[in-house]
Amino acid sequence: MARKALKLASWTSMALAASGVYLYSNNYLDPNDFGAVRVGRAVATTAVISYDYLTSLRSVPYGSEEYLQRRSQIHDLFLSFDDTPLGAASLAQVHKAVLHDGRTVAVKVQHPKVRAQSSKDILLMEVLVLAVKQLFPEFEFMWLVDEAKKNLPLELDFLNEGKNAEKVAHMLKHFDFLKVPQIHWELSTKRVLLMEFVEGGQVNDRDYMERNRLDVNEISCHLGKMYSEMIFVNGFVHCDPHPGNVLVRKHPDTGKAEIVLLDHGLYQVLTEEFRLDYCHLWQSLIWTDMERVKQYSQRLGAAELYPLFACMLTARSWDSVKRGIGQAPVSATEDSEIRSNAANYLPEISQLLNHVPRQMLLILKTNELLRSIETTLGTRSSASSFLNMSRCCIRALAEHRKREACSFFRRTQISFSEAFSLWQINLHELLLRVKSLRLACWVSTLLGWLTRAPH
Numbered sequence: 001m002a003r004k005a006l007k008l009a010s011w012t013s014m015a016l017a018a019s020g021v022y023l024y025s026n027n028y029l030d031p032n033d034f035g036a037v038r039v040g041r042a043v044a045t046t047a048v049i050s051y052d053y054l055t056s057l058r059s060v061p062y063g064s065e066e067y068l069q070r071r072s073q074i075h076d077l078f079l080s081f082d083d084t085p086l087g088a089a090s091l092a093q094v095h096k097a098v099l100h101d102g103r104t105v106a107v108k109v110q111h112p113k114v115r116a117q118s119s120k121d122i123l124l125m126e127v128l129v130l131a132v133k134q135l136f137p138e139f140e141f142m143w144l145v146d147e148a149k150k151n152l153p154l155e156l157d158f159l160n161e162g163k164n165a166e167k168v169a170h171m172l173k174h175f176d177f178l179k180v181p182q183i184h185w186e187l188s189t190k191r192v193l194l195m196e197f198v199e200g201g202q203v204n205d206r207d208y209m210e211r212n213r214l215d216v217n218e219i220s221c222h223l224g225k226m227y228s229e230m231i232f233v234n235g236f237v238h239c240d241p242h243p244g245n246v247l248v249r250k251h252p253d254t255g256k257a258e259i260v261l262l263d264h265g266l267y268q269v270l271t272e273e274f275r276l277d278y279c280h281l282w283q284s285l286i287w288t289d290m291e292r293v294k295q296y297s298q299r300l301g302a303a304e305l306y307p308l309f310a311c312m313l314t315a316r317s318w319d320s321v322k323r324g325i326g327q328a329p330v331s332a333t334e335d336s337e338i339r340s341n342a343a344n345y346l347p348e349i350s351q352l353l354n355h356v357p358r359q360m361l362l363i364l365k366t367n368e369l370l371r372s373i374e375t376t377l378g379t380r381s382s383a384s385s386f387l388n389m390s391r392c393c394i395r396a397l398a399e400h401r402k403r404e405a406c407s408f409f410r411r412t413q414i415s416f417s418e419a420f421s422l423w424q425i426n427l428h429e430l431l432l433r434v435k436s437l438r439l440a441c442w443v444s445t446l447l448g449w450l451t452r453a454p455h
Contacts (some may be wrong), residue, residue, distance in 0.1 A: 019219070023234060028189075036441065077099075079097075079210060081095060081107075087244065091110060091114060091155065091156070092108050093108075093111065094106050094107060095109070096143065104197040105196060106196070106197045107194065108195070111192070113159075116343045118156065119300075122148050122152065129141045133403075138347040138350070140353070140432040143353060143358070146358070147358065147361055147362075150358075156190075157190050158188065158192060160311075161265040162193055162264075164264035164267050165181070166265065168180060168243075168261070171229075171236060171429075173262075175222075176256075177256065178222075178258070178259055179198060179259065179260045180260075180261050181197075181198050181262065182195065198249075198250035200260050201248055202241050202247060202248075203373055204243040204372075205243075205248075206376070208248070209248065212249070214249075214257050215257060216377050216378070216379065217379055219257055219377070220335065220373075220379035221388070222259050222260060223246070223370065223373065224388050224389070225371060225388050226259065226261075227366070228388050231275075231278070231392075232282070232389070232392040232393050232396045233392050233396045234272075234276065235269065235270035235274075235275040236267060236268075236270070237268045237362070238261060238262065238264065238266075238364060238366075239266045239363075239366050240263055240265070240366075241373070242369060243376075246259060246260070246261060247260035264320050269359075270359050274300070274360075276396070277296050277299045277300055279297075279396050281293065281313075282389055282393055283390060283394075285313070285314060285387065286326060286390050287390075288322070288323070289321060293306065297309045300357065300360065301352075301357055303355065303357065305352045306445070307321075308348055309356070311341075313367065315330070316334070317334050317341075318329065387425055387428070391422060391425055394425075398414055401414045
């Protein structure tokens, strides 16, 4: 049975990218789409199915003898298998199934012919980008083709996706609020991935959170902690935090809020130099040290466009960056100003994207997706998110300094400095909470007085 399953699974490939690459190549001018085609928007989890079912079965008349014969191959692998996909994306689709031992799994399979078609689509994208370059020399988009060539093969390798899932689960195992579905390797191949089935609501679904009594601010805080840890501390970043890939639920045993992270095909591995420069830059932005903002923006390739670079990273106006991004949330006026300026500065943006390190492209895309989630949840630019980022920056930089230190005394000194800086942040956070509680009590008292006052 195992050999038969593996034989079926080995034929299961060639699916997930064709339609997606085509759509991507036709939207190559979208500056928000950094990197290759995103693996899937509605993927819930993953698992196995046969090539026969995905391709030839669809061309066989429903209910015929041949149809029933091929359909029986699926039942050799599964106790039950839902023909209707849970979700279909540009590169793959996902089915729910039950194994013969009773485990409920999700089956992620590449769409037919997608692997063969992807190289043609990238070639088409390259031709189109070169044509745009001839017509509009000020626009630089060849970086987009380079990223597609590099990332698409990784996204099409589901074994790589499974390894990424296990790596990030181990890396963030200290976060009890994070769930990464377990991989079932015995039935997984490069084109088919089997994972445990986990249900939940999308991270931007406020109605789901209200129905299930999940705290929106707690979810947003968990999401910020998780990504700050990936970016600043570990340098291994899940680069497709689309709402379909980030689910929320109550833990079935503890009842606490839990984030379920899916779709691990696209990760960015940051070099140490880049990661440390990025840490310094965000610390400078958070603490409004404009000289260091300029210094580390230029180290990351922004040159004299560093004000634009800072605005792109924070999605704030330059005036807000200079005042301090944690001083006030984004207003509707500022948001409108940013959107209009993005169109006006498109040549400068394309020039900037062509000169920053390639690692930055997927980080910018990831920032934008996270920001979109926070905007939907109403938690964008909250003080707690900046404090969590600052904590991770302090830890990452201190760890680097300790590795570089030549003596035990120097390492001890760095550890004390790190502890003191983290204590300062904790104290600042406590003062903010006390301030917000006092304000809430004052508002409650005022409302109570107004309701009792004679009319």
